[in-house]
Ligand code: HEC
């Protein structure tokens with residue numbers, strides 16, 4: 001009894017000190033919306049003042065819409081309307097809510113600067129310098145232009161009036177943070193000063209573009225894509241498949257089989273994929289053919305590796 005109480009006290013203080021740590025990140029600027037290049041302005045030909053800004057905004061919105069519908073699942077936790085949503089609501093684990101990102105009543109992002117967006121999304125650090133509970137390691141490799149496009153799109157959404165409660169960890173959540181089972185994203189980024197890529201590799205069927213797309217898979221399928229039990233997930237999640245061309249992984253898979261798993265969630269043996277891969281397939285269904293092929297090119301040419309333990 002005493003031991004359990006002592007352990008819990010340890011977990012609470014350890015988790016609290018981890019959550020109270022302060023992180024310095026770089027100050028960061030980016031244009032929102034992302035401007036046209038000089039060549040693109042030239043390609044507009046004779047144009048009225050303001051037309052280049054309008055064209056830039058239109059393009060940013062189109063790209064941002066694609067990013068949130070096919071690539072980055074912000075709405076899984078921030079709600080389909082981006083007005084706030086639930087990540088976990090469990091008294092033991094914690095109550096983690098994605099706050100309202102629109103400009104309505106209850107918005108937390110209304111006066112966000114580029115630095116604030118950068119910190120939150122690509123560093124896991126809140127505005128006040130403390131670590132965020134948002135798992136964002138999948139977004140670390142997002143380019144400046146993608147972040148700018150996302151922000152343009154989110155700001156253009158209809159304002160939603162909704163105030164989400166603050167997030168807090170329950171007893172089990174605190175133990176998981178204290179013991180390092182749930183790793184705060186801010187602790188996973190080795191260098192909070194490192195510059196980000198200005199632009200993603202150009203969208204084409206190349207291993208470089210495929211590698212960029214595959215960043216969002218590595219949170220579950222691991223950095224080396226060897227799969228295995230998912231470190232950050234609850235125990236009932238299926239282990240992530242080994243995505244390398246190893247006999248324990250995707251050796252023998254064809255592009256057609258890969259595309260069917262990704263877009264429809266149907267495996268070659270006819271079964272439906274298990275959770276949490278089920279979260280991914282509705283997004284992947286909206287990837288362009290170029291994205292799907294680039295992803296496959298990258299994955300199918302990985303070094304074969306045995307499955308992670
Ligand atoms: C797995 C769930 C999840 C996903 C996916 C997610 N978020 Fe979050 N987000 C959260 C939670 C939980 C919080 C609250 C964190 C806290 O209070 O420490 C949060 C907070 C935020 C905040 C507010 C930070 C602040 O200082 O108040 C912003 C901005 C944000 N998220 C943007 C995004 C964007 C953009 C995406 C997509 C690229 C995204 N989130 C994807 C769960 C998520």
Ligand code: HEC
Nearest residue numbers: 216217220238239240241261267268273274275276277280
């Ligand atoms: C939230 C965690 C998660 C993310 C993110 C994720 N996966 Fe998965 N994936 C899984 C799990 C778990 C399985 C195993 C599902 C099963 O056993 O049915 C899986 C299975 C697969 C399979 C194999 C299905 C089969 O035939 O057995 C492929 C292919 C795959 N994922 C590709 C991807 C790609 C590509 C991405 C990134 C775009 C991705 N996954 C992102 C968790 C994830």
